[in-house]
Amino acid sequence: MVQGYLQFAIFIVVLVALVKPVGIYLARVFNNERVFLTPVLGPIERGAYRVLRVRPEAEGQDWKAYARSLIVFSLLFWLLLYLILRTQGIQPFNPEGFHSGPWDLSFNTTSSFITNTNWQYYGGETTLTYFAQMAGLAVQNFVSAAVGISVVVALIRGIVARSGKSLGNFWQDVTRILLYILVPISVVGALFLVSQGVIQNLSDSTVIHTLSGGQQILAQGPVASQEVIKELGNNGGGFFNVNSAFPFENPSGLTNFFEMLLMLIIPASLTYAYGRMVGSQRQGWAIFSAMFVLFVVSVVIVYIAEQHGSPAQHAAGLHTHAFDGSTGGNMEGKEQRFGIANSSLWTAITTVTSTGAVNAAFESLTGIGGAVPFIDLGYSEVVFGGVGAGLYSMLLYVILAVFIGGLMVGRTPEYLGKKIQAREIKLVSLGVLFTPLAVLLSAGLASATDLGKRSLYAGLNPSGLSETLYAYLSQANNNGSAFAGYTGFIQPNAPGNVEAYGLSFANLLGGAVMVMARFAPIIFVLAVAGALAGKKVSPAGLGTMRTDNPTFVFLLIGVVILVGALTFFPSILLGPVSNGLSGRMFP
Amino acid sequence: MSGLRKDVLTGVIAIVVMTIALGLVYPLAITGISQVVFPGSANGSKVSDNGHVVGSELIGQEFKGKAFFHSRPSATEYSGNVTFFGNGGPNSAEVRDEIREELAAYLKLNKPYDRSLTREDVPVDAVTQSASGADPHISEANALIQAHRIAAVRKLALEQVEELISDNTDGRFLGVLGEPGVNVLQLNIALEEQAPLK
Numbered sequence: 185m186v187q188g189y190l191q192f193a194i195f196i197v198v199l200v201a202l203v204k205p206v207g208i209y210l211a212r213v214f215n216n217e218r219v220f221l222t223p224v225l226g227p228i229e230r231g232a233y234r235v236l237r238v239r240p241e242a243e244g245q246d247w248k249a250y251a252r253s254l255i256v257f258s259l260l261f262w263l264l265l266y267l268i269l270r271t272q273g274i275q276p277f278n279p280e281g282f283h284s285g286p287w288d289l290s291f292n293t294t295s296s297f298i299t300n301t302n303w304q305y306y307g308g309e310t311t312l313t314y315f316a317q318m319a320g321l322a323v324q325n326f327v328s329a330a331v332g333i334s335v336v337v338a339l340i341r342g343i344v345a346r347s348g349k350s351l352g353n354f355w356q357d358v359t360r361i362l363l364y365i366l367v368p369i370s371v372v373g374a375l376f377l378v379s380q381g382v383i384q385n386l387s388d389s390t391v392i393h394t395l396s397g398g399q400q401i402l403a404q405g406p407v408a409s410q411e412v413i414k415e416l417g418n419n420g421g422g423f424f425n426v427n428s429a430f431p432f433e434n435p436s437g438l439t440n441f442f443e444m445l446l447m448l449i450i451p452a453s454l455t456y457a458y459g460r461m462v463g464s465q466r467q468g469w470a471i472f473s474a475m476f477v478l479f480v481v482s483v484v485i486v487y488i489a490e491q492h493g494s495p496a497q498h499a500a501g502l503h504t505h506a507f508d509g510s511t512g513g514n515m516e517g518k519e520q521r522f523g524i525a526n527s528s529l530w531t532a533i534t535t536v537t538s539t540g541a542v543n544a545a546f547e548s549l550t551g552i553g554g555a556v557p558f559i560d561l562g563y564s565e566v567v568f569g570g571v572g573a574g575l576y577s578m579l580l581y582v583i584l585a586v587f588i589g590g591l592m593v594g595r596t597p598e599y600l601g602k603k604i605q606a607r608e609i610k611l612v613s614l615g616v617l618f619t620p621l622a623v624l625l626s627a628g629l630a631s632a633t634d635l636g637k638r639s640l641y642a643g644l645n646p647s648g649l650s651e652t653l654y655a656y657l658s659q660a661n662n663n664g665s666a667f668a669g670y671t672g673f674i675q676p677n678a679p680g681n682v683e684a685y686g687l688s689f690a691n692l693l694g695g696a697v698m699v700m701a702r703f704a705p706i707i708f709v710l711a712v713a714g715a716l717a718g719k720k721v722s723p724a725g726l727g728t729m730r731t732d733n734p735t736f737v738f739l740l741i742g743v744v745i746l747v748g749a750l751t752f753f754p755s756i757l758l759g760p761v762s763n764g765l766s767g768r769m770f771p
Numbered sequence: 772m773s774g775l776r777k778d779v780l781t782g783v784i785a786i787v788v789m790t791i792a793l794g795l796v797y798p799l800a801i802t803g804i805s806q807v808v809f810p811g812s813a814n815g816s817k818v819s820d821n822g823h824v825v826g827s828e829l830i831g832q833e834f835k836g837k838a839f840f841h842s843r844p845s846a847t848e849y850s851g852n853v854t855f856f857g858n859g860g861p862n863s864a865e866v867r868d869e870i871r872e873e874l875a876a877y878l879k880l881n882k883p884y885d886r887s888l889t890r891e892d893v894p895v896d897a898v899t900q901s902a903s904g905a906d907p908h909i910s911e912a913n914a915l916i917q918a919h920r921i922a923a924v925r926k927l928a929l930e931q932v933e934e935l936i937s938d939n940t941d942g943r944f945l946g947v948l949g950e951p952g953v954n955v956l957q958l959n960i961a962l963e964e965q966a967p968l969k
Contacts, residue, residue, distance in 0.1 A: 235788060237780065253781075256775070260782045309853070309854065319794030322794060322797075323790050327789060327793070362789075375804060379812060380812065381812045383812070384801055384806075384813045389852050394825055395960060396834050400832060400849065401850070401851055403851060404814070404815065409797060425853075426854040426855060426856055431903060431906075432830070436944065438948055493895070494861035500868070500874060501871065502874060502890075502893070509910055509912030509913075510894030510912040512895055513895060514861070514895070514899075515899045517858070517902045520906055520908035526949060526950070527902075544902045545902050548857070548858065667858075668856045768862060769863065770860075771864050
């Protein structure tokens with residue numbers, strides 16, 4: 185295990201070393217300052233404003249105008265993506281001759297990609313045209329990420345505003361985030377991935393006559409260009425059904441390391457950008473520390489649990505200890521080149537961030553190892569979280585912690601000099617509680633009715649409950665990872681879903697949950713930003729509770745655990761923890 | 772012009788421009804550059820034996836019989852175009868039975884050539900399904916066990932087979948990142964070159 189911890193340590197050192205430079209860069213982009221790419225991209229940026237007919241410097245938006253632009257933009261893109269998914273039969277770049285699936289599946293997939301979730305009830309390589317993957321889904325990987333980041337930028341502007349109500353201009357923010365952050369990193373990253381073996385072509389599948397005289401068909405496609413933004417934008421929707429476990433998406437230890445870094449780099453660096461924009465790096469580091477502690481705990485728990493092996497393996501008489509030349513541990517549903525350590529690290533990263541890409545099968549995780557993704561999602565994606573979404577959700581928790589702290593010491597709660605009053609706390613509570621509520625209601629509905637039962641693969645046992653709960657936890661938190669036995673399909677040929685047909689209940693409920701749990705919190709967050717923007721800043725006094733010291737970090741972690749994880753504690757006990765502690769076999 | 776109408780107008784322009792720029796120009800440009808600069812890896816890192824393409828070095832294949840190294844168990848019959856997880860749960864009785872069978876089969880296949888082989892020596896990867904269904908690698912321990920069988924069947928010295936294994940092992944990147952794995956397809960190609968059957 186020493187080798188595994190060494191890899192974790194290297195990863196963390198590289199990540200932390202990048203947080204500051206990347207954070208400074210992000211802050212400069214958000215503040216509309218010059219960056220090193222401005223000479224190249226400045227003309228394109230100005231051209232974009234002309235084409236879009238916006239004059240950003242003259243058109244500051246209050247929170248309602250900002251929210252309206254965001255909603256209109258997302259709604260239009262929803263319609264376009266739905267149209268693309270419904271017209272596959274007439275599209276170019278369709279060497280396999282795919283047609284569109286059922287409409288409710290398209291509804292689910294459209295909602296999934298507009299909301300940065302990338303939940304996959306479809307198998308990409310077996311149902312989607314290259315055109316739909318590129319011009320439909322991959323576009324949303326960029327755009328939904330940019331929308332998420334724009335919301336946190338607006339919230340930060342609200343927090344720091346000295347006067348007035350403007351939160352900036354939505355169109356400008358989205359343009360700059362795409363142009364200066366997401367696209368340049370993707371171009372470089374995609375080419376790097378291709379150089380390491382990720383495929384990038386428009387050919388049709390290749391039929392191979394194998395060495396032992398058999399036949400193998402190799403899927404092809406524009407994978408690398410999608411892989412990079414899928415990780416960078418915390419989207420997670422794989423070109424292939426088995427996602428980043430498939431060697432054409434993630435061929436080596438090096439690409440695995442790079443893709444993990446892509447997932448965390450923006451969420452982690454945003455905390456630094458935040459500190460810079462509010463004028464106190466310590467505020468940023470405080471939030472980073474709270475996230476970091478919860479993240480490291482997740483990694484270590486998964487790693488220990490997976491290295492132990494599973495009850496089924498032990499019952500079969502298999503020895504799961506590590507020895508020279510073998511990693512040991514629970515290798516069911518894991519790849520040899522990643523082993524236990526890198527599958528565990530990835531699992532923690534993809535669930536603390538809202539990525540949801542996987543390089544190992546979640547359903548095959550041990551009980552306790554599998555409980556970690558539940559808990560990570562239970563925090564409502566505030567531990568680094570989705571790009572933008574993680575920090576704006578965490579800032580709601582910060583305000584909540586300030587409020588609770590204020591109650592404890594008997595002072596009017598203040599955050600960065602702004603009084604936190606009834607209106608803010610109401611909005612924050614709505615924002616914090618909306619997602620857990622959506623999860624529990626939808627998972628409850630699916631568990632309690634026969635309609636939901638049809639999606640189960642594992643059957644009526646703890647694994648079956650895990651599948652259901654996780655499906656709605658993942659969709660509501662816009663994560664997209666899955667205990668993948670759970671499908672939106674009736675399963676004539678489980679678990680492959682070849683020739684399967686759509687299960688409308690799961691598609692429709694899931695799609696609706698994703699849309700609501702994405703946009704309702706965004707509106708609450710923007711409303712909080714609007715409420716804070718108009719407030720005067722009062723100077724910090726002796727009685728002001730500090731929000732940049734270890735005491736506050738501890739308080740913040742406590743609030744996250746109390747509100748986030750404990751909401752789901754009973755259901756997690758019944759699902760993965762039952763598996764982990766009992767060691768019983770289920771048919 | 773009202774705010775809403777302006778948003779709709781800007782929005783319509785934005786989705787068209789972004790779809791063209793991010794959905795067509797970006798991936799097609801990456802494809803073009805990749806095809807020129809990295810044609811091998813961009814098209815699937817294919818490998819040949821005697822001039823015939825026999826697979827991709829990144830995608831595992833099924834090998835049967837005594838004369839080849841075997842890949843890890845697969846839920847998808849090593850499919851390279853229809854992928855799904857096996858989804859074997861940690862507490863599944865079915866998975867327990869499958870592993871029991873795999874374990875027995877592995878011992879039955881290899882024990883005749885290595886009498887000291889016991890259940891305890893069998894590495895986990897040899898009897899558990901991979902995630903992708905097409906894991907190109909097996910662990911070094913797994914390969915070294917199978918080496919006894921291969922040496923006997925192909926009439927090679929054990930040391931020669933072990934040398935081929937080490938030649939076809941992908942180590943950790945910079946000795947640190949990832950886990951070492953033996954590339955089964957490339958190893959079997961090397962075997963065919965050095966000691967062809969018949």
